[in-house]
Amino acid sequence: MTTRLFGERVARSEDRRLLTGRGRYTGDFEPAAAHAAFVRSDFAHARITGIDVAAAQAVPGVLDVFTYADLADGFADRLPLLVPSDKLIAPRTQHALAKDEACYAGEVLAMVVARDRYVAEDALERIVVEYEPLPAAVDLDRAAGPNAPLAHLDMTDNLAGLVTEETGDVDAAFAAAPHVYDWTLRMERSASMPIETRGVVARYDEREDRLLVHDATQAPTGVRFGLAMLFGMDPDRVHVVAPDVGGGFGVKVIQFYPEEVLVPWAARRLGVPVKWIEDRREHFLGSNHERGQIHHVHVGAADDGRILALEDRFLHDTGAYCSYGLILPIITAAQLPGPYDLENYRYELRSIFTNTVPTSPFRGAGRPHAAYVMERVIERVSKELNLDSLDVRRRNFVKEFPHHVGVTFQDGGPTVYDSGDYPKGLATLLEQLDLERTRTEIATARAEGRTVGLGFGAYVEGTGIGPYEGASVSINPDGTVSVATAHGSQGQAHETVFAQVVADELQVPFERVHVTTGDTRRLGFGVGTFASRTAVVAGNAVLLATTEVKRQAAAVAARILEVAPEDVVFADGAIHVAGAPDRSIPLGRLAMASNPTRYAFGADAEEGAKLSQLAYEGGDRPLPEGSHPGLAATEYYSPTSGVFGFGFHAALVEIDLETGHVDILRYVVHHDSGRIINPMVVEGQIHGGVAQGIGGALYERIAYGEEGQMLNATFMDFLMVTAAEMPRIEEVHTETPSPNNPLGIKGVGEAGTIPVSATIANAISDALNTPVDHMPVTPEEVLTLAGKIESP
């Protein structure tokens, strides 16, 4: 009997351990290890003229205290530039410990290692840093302008990088456009903010020359190769494990944060296991942020609302350093057109250094800004021309695929949408919303004096980028199947969805498939779990590896059963001859037979040994040429390009003009990420993404004072949504398969977040009948927009 789990709401394999307190997060390892703690710069920008650690060294229980002067060789170099680019004018990354200049408040200056964290923090207080404060570049507009304070002493301005690109003939299109507009749109800084902070635990065994690192990272493979190079160690002696990871959303993949280098370095130097678990304040001050951008758009429109030309000149706040190069603003620029066919589009992006925490992708990664800008443009053009914005959207939709956007994608190749059906997606959303009834309800509410509004947002999400991911699959003698992928899960249910793919292909019970993720001892090559890529890239690698194992199993079974490999069928955890189910061999026994040696225990052992003789009978050697022992394969999948999911959101909001509170009465999501492996998991991803989007639209902003001090580095002051603020999300799907990969899937991790700021902004704009050109819209901002209070 053939069973099929692909597309089913399979409950998760990983739940039981996580529900019973048996999960293994980085902080759960090495309870007796020494703890590291870090002195972080008090100033946003300062020369470091001296660090006196003598008093800290003398604290009982302190093992050692380190500053830049203690670092040598590669450890004294600047940390790597993860994404180089020839458009990067000033590649700047930080030192593991600041050398002589601190460029943001929170930059690490010194490390204490002590018996426990309590003692380590006692010692921190006794370290005296001599600063020579410098002017700080903080405000993005100001930092980009003339005579700005300089974020780096060795630069003459704050320009990190500049990219311009054009498709079509923008100037000619503007000249011919009957309507031309100029608008400015701003989005403030926010952050991923997983509930588990970062953490690193390292143990170096000198006698074995072996380094084991547990790291709450989204990319253990890169950390492993990097550490091996830094230490000059054979990579086979360096193991990096991303165990259960308590949320990431982008912030846990930098390669390298200073602590990821320093903790293993200290463990090796001191000869004891060393542990560092970031506290929440450190997370605010020392883990990357995102989102800050300012866009100046120039729009040319036809009478019917078609966008004839679009030029976007925008600033991106890269923070103090740019280990991700220009990737964030490039994503923004490439995905700004969204589902719309912009024949004439030009952008100029300037990435600007400021003396603030560096930025790198946070769920959405440049795309929420893109959707916000484009959807505000659609709404404002519609408003100016007195058109229904839904009609304007339809008129501008991309209708044929593949669609060439005409600008460069984040992977360096052209931006090409593989597939989609935008009219159908919008229609699906409107059906769930019941547009006519909703509009009637709004009219009624407004007649009652209530302030309500309806907003829409659309997006495409480029997902599943290369270069590659891999998977190892092996059938074990007990009939279970072991699967390994390179990078850990942060909650996306990799263990479940990959097992679904394998169980389908091999026709083994789901429970027999065991997936290990994020352990370089199991799979050393991989890229990382980010950019909505794991299901697509690793998922297809799992399929390829399983297909190869299937081929091996069929070959061995065919020899034993004396039929052609094409004539065997996988069913019920066994292989049988097509049309003769009684002539079968369980997969476990086949695994035994494929390994012609004597090792097995149990009743099957003797039978397996006999089978192995049968399997290789007649050959000139125990293993036929070209075969290998066991049923096992490691395969890699490398996509030709990204694959593009898409969707539409609608929000119905009511505004309290006394308090400025925005109540979301309804939130409706349409979403299409190609074929869906597990709808339950996909819906969960959407829910979480929307919640982060709503936070970003209404509550979350990292606030800096003029001197570059973060003003809200606690959960009391940085407001994330709770269960009380979240509306119930109504979710509808369409499935437009991707033609670009064997499973037909597209990524979904970031989809939920991308259009939320756009949707909420449009809803508030509709309610207040005024443009909303700054995100987030805090209650104060709502009251300002409503004319209830003066602009601050």
Add this chain to the structure above:
Amino acid sequence: MDVTLSVNGVSRTASVEPRITLADVLRDELGLTGTHVGCEHGVCGACTVLLDGRSVRSCLLFAVQAAGQEVTTVEGLAAADGTLHPLQKAFHDAHGLQCGFCTPGFLMAARELLDENPSPTESEVRTWLSGNLCRCTGYQNIVDAVLLAAERMRGAP
């Protein structure tokens, strides 16, 4: 100094400095790493445990303050034979967790709610759980899981 607590029904003694938090003692001294620490300033709720049946933030409590009292952690939620508590089962069935880091805190807070109010409305569940932060789920499936557990627990004989 020695502190004796009853943890999940078992008397446990740990030798600790007065400044050590209950969370650190549970995790590092007693090996109960199911209690997680997310903010160390009492907002996120990941470290929620029950102290004499009432939810507390174990990151804000010194272990010595819990001396002589009954502490229940997530490890004490399932039955001795491993049968999941209805809340745990409902979180599994309703996909009420993703990364799982905040989950123990939610389970303990929800257990206190259902001890007090076996028939909460959705709004009551949302308000009660607003002291716990989750960054993965958008809360919808957590709320559904608590309502499902409540329904199942009411239906039990």
